[in-house]
Amino acid sequence: MTTPTPKQQLNTQFALIAQALASPQRLEILDYLAQTERSVEELSQLASLSVANTSRHLQTLKQSALVNVRTDGKRRLYRLAGDDVVQLIASLRRTAELHLAEVERLAHTYLTNKAEMEAISAEELLARIGRDEVTVLDVRPAAEYAAGHIPGAIHLLPEEVAERLHELDDSKTIVAYCRGPYCVYSFQMVQALRGHGITALRLQDGLPEWKAAGLPTQTTH
Structure with a gap:
């Protein structure tokens, strides 16, 4: 098997971010987290998802380093990893607005x-x-x-x-x-x-x- 080149390895890492964003539910969760940190239960209610499904989406986002989590008593509170995540989603939105007629x-x-x-x-x-x-x-x-x-x-x-x-x-x-x-x-x-x-x-x-x-x-x- 051919060993991936450094560029290919980098692209594999970049693709992790793209894969994490390839879900309307996860994009909605990120939108809610852009306002303030929230628990799994709060996000579940806002996004109309089950707690288990919400938790799975959050784990994907966490594994892709798009969200962080902290413990507050018995609660686990999630927040965006940084303002650059907001800028990333804004860039995605602008590209969609420019190239997808359905968005408009x-x-x-x-x-x-x-x-x-x-x-x-x-x-x-x-x-x-x-x-x-x-x-x-x-x-x-x-x-x-x-x-x-x-x-x-x-x-x-x-x-x-x-x-x-x-x-x-x-x-x-x-x-x-x-x-x-x-x-x-x-x-x-x-x-x-x-x-x-x-x-x-x-x-x-x-x-x-x-x-x-x-x-x-x-x-x-």
Whole structure:
């Protein structure tokens, strides 16, 4: 048997990462872990998988060095191995958007009025924050907001808009962000705010991409 060349051996290692990502369930798990660390049981509920199946997916991700695990009492908590994993998935997403027509079709079907929902980049949002021109809303679940959010962001869910409208400064543009570019919550928030006559935009990406770019975040203790 011919001994693999060093390049072939390297490609074998690279393929381990590709194989770990070749599962929609594992990509979904990574999306949830990009927000905050979670237990097997939490991920099982979020991804609508059995605990045993979730555990198997996590072992594959761990063996590929995409996630780490720590013990907290009787619980095992999983988290991404690093922000580079977020960047890897973002690169995968961009390549799919460029070369797979089905991605764009699904996005327009899944995200109502996507074309009408103007988005701004992280760099532009940071500049507007510096000029005190915007109110930033984090529309993810409370636990994810507490684990890390854009400094000064208000936690508000789309279904709470009507009762908490008085808390918002309507003299400023409101920018909503979520888990990522395909997270429906930010689209729902912009729709809800515009329904009340408020100028609203969404962040192009989500909190994981913001953090991976080295931009500031804060936690709620």
